[in-house]
Amino acid sequence: xxxxxxxxxxxxxxxxxxxxxxxxxxxxxxxxxxxxxxxxxxxxxxxxxxxxxxxxxxxxxxxxxxxxxxxxxxxxxxxxxxxxxxxxxxxxxxxxxxxxxxxxxxxxxxxxxxxxxxxxxxxxxxxxxxxxxxxxxxxxxxxxxxxxxxxxxxxxxxxxxxxxxxxxxxxxxxxxxxxxxxxxxxxxxxxxxxxxxxxxxxxxxxxxxxxxxxxxxxxxxxxxxxxxxxxxxxxxxxxxxxxxxxxxxxxxxxxxxxxxxxxxxxxxxxxxxxxxxxxxxxxx
Amino acid sequence: xxxxxxxxxxxxxxxxxxxxxxxxxxxxxxxxxxxxxxxxxxxxxxxxxxxxxxxxxxxxxxxxxxxxxxxxxxxxxxxxxxxxxxxxxxxxxxxxxxxxxxxxxxxxxxxxxxxxxxxxxxxxxxxxxxxxxxxxxxxxxxxxxxxxxxxxxxxxxxxxxxxxxxxxxxxxxxxxxxxxxxxxxxxxxxxxxxxxxxxxxxxxxxxxxxxxxxxxxxxxxxxxxxxxxxxxxxxxxxxxxxxxxxxxxxxxxxxxxxxxxxxxxxxxxxxx
Numbered sequence: 001x002x003x004x005x006x007x008x009x010x011x012x013x014x015x016x017x018x019x020x021x022x023x024x025x026x027x028x029x030x031x032x033x034x035x036x037x038x039x040x041x042x043x044x045x046x047x048x049x050x051x052x053x054x055x056x057x058x059x060x061x062x063x064x065x066x067x068x069x070x071x072x073x074x075x076x077x078x079x080x081x082x083x084x085x086x087x088x089x090x091x092x093x094x095x096x097x098x099x100x101x102x103x104x105x106x107x108x109x110x111x112x113x114x115x116x117x118x119x120x121x122x123x124x125x126x127x128x129x130x131x132x133x134x135x136x137x138x139x140x141x142x143x144x145x146x147x148x149x150x151x152x153x154x155x156x157x158x159x160x161x162x163x164x165x166x167x168x169x170x171x172x173x174x175x176x177x178x179x180x181x182x183x184x185x186x187x188x189x190x191x192x193x194x195x196x197x198x199x200x201x202x203x204x205x206x207x208x209x210x211x212x213x214x215x216x217x218x219x220x221x222x223x224x225x226x227x228x229x230x231x232x233x234x235x236x237x238x239x240x241x242x243x244x245x246x247x248x249x250x251x252x253x254x255x256x257x258x259x260x261x262x263x264x265x266x267x268x269x270x271x272x273x274x275x276x277x278x279x280x281x282x283x284x
Numbered sequence: 285x286x287x288x289x290x291x292x293x294x295x296x297x298x299x300x301x302x303x304x305x306x307x308x309x310x311x312x313x314x315x316x317x318x319x320x321x322x323x324x325x326x327x328x329x330x331x332x333x334x335x336x337x338x339x340x341x342x343x344x345x346x347x348x349x350x351x352x353x354x355x356x357x358x359x360x361x362x363x364x365x366x367x368x369x370x371x372x373x374x375x376x377x378x379x380x381x382x383x384x385x386x387x388x389x390x391x392x393x394x395x396x397x398x399x400x401x402x403x404x405x406x407x408x409x410x411x412x413x414x415x416x417x418x419x420x421x422x423x424x425x426x427x428x429x430x431x432x433x434x435x436x437x438x439x440x441x442x443x444x445x446x447x448x449x450x451x452x453x454x455x456x457x458x459x460x461x462x463x464x465x466x467x468x469x470x471x472x473x474x475x476x477x478x479x480x481x482x483x484x485x486x487x488x489x490x491x492x493x494x495x496x497x498x499x500x501x502x503x504x505x506x507x508x509x510x511x512x513x514x515x516x517x518x519x520x521x522x523x524x525x526x527x528x529x530x531x532x533x534x535x536x537x538x539x540x541x542x543x544x545x546x547x548x549x550x551x552x553x554x555x556x
Contacts, residue, residue, distance in 0.1 A: 021428030
């Protein structure tokens, strides 16, 4: 009967394609991080020069710090709102169904469209908040303004995750708690939150890795400015490579980005016992 | 059991509604204002008249070229992804060879690769392949980075197909290719739809690969075109927002027709 099974060749185009355009670049970027390359000629090996320089680069350190701030603040802003709205939208009431279909509208806009829209909204002379703070023009709050725009864009997505998960919570749990006289807040704390813990992990990983790799939004909103106030790590890499033509050095920054991203995903999953979850699900 | 209405949550939802709808309303209304109205009046004042002039300005420019490029990139990316992942997912589910299983695991690790980190080597490869500044340059990496999620969705769905169905086909003497066409394709249709929507959205909204791999106007996609308008239109914000609105319309149409598919494509691999 084994001859009736598809041969391994069925998978070769997909694997080959992925190897060429995603896996190979991952290896190449490590190689390039040990070269000097101005984007035109041929990359020349230069030992660990880029890496030595990276250790001394105050601007790179500052951009890592800004990236961390962006990650933490966007997590703190997005998670509670997405969780509450998602659980609320999971209700079966008609009003909730109608409102949640509106809540998802920002998902239809591309990052570019959203960044351009918010640029227009926050335009200091003719925008929607004339006379208010300078938002993107003020170095002290520009990074937090970026967080607001990112949150507006991505809360709907995480709401969707929480809505789906909240709908999967067995109603019998709530009925039992109601009979026991639990309050609404009590039910939320002792039933909803524990039942959603794996969704919280998934959503948090996506959020943290998403903020780590934020690029288009910041490039369009501020280009990294004012000054370098919003120059986060991916933007620092892009500007170093494609504007400063130091592709080798930019590759070293890219490697840091990959390492941070992988470490972050692994840490969150380890810390939250994500693995034990998958075995539980298989068992059920 | 009827529950009492939850007033604080309802109030919170209304506030959130205003935050979501406010900017979208601004987008549409400003795109319908004349430039003079925009410069002369506050955003909160009701305009004297609405106009479609901004849309005319946008549509008589390069917008149609950008739109066409976007359609080409999106269709080609989706076609590549579906063509290579459906047979591959079938093989991963039905063929237990360790080569395949290990390959699949490696592919899933690709979920963790941030595209941002690969743009320099991808740029190197594309220029060496003499594809720089072509739509093909955008299509190839965009498709490659959609593969892990597409495979995850398809393999998960095909694993749910009962073994007996495959065996019945085998008893009928069907070869793997016929099983693929007459069994796998129909059964995996919802999963394929999810993959199509997910891939199409990524390709349609792609920014990074077009940014570093194209340059000239003839190979410019919509996202970069919009960004370019910001500089080109200067203070003509109504025209810029008209272009932004136009760029959203195709996706909005899909949302109206198949909301379920769109949402499943958005959460591909992560939602329930």
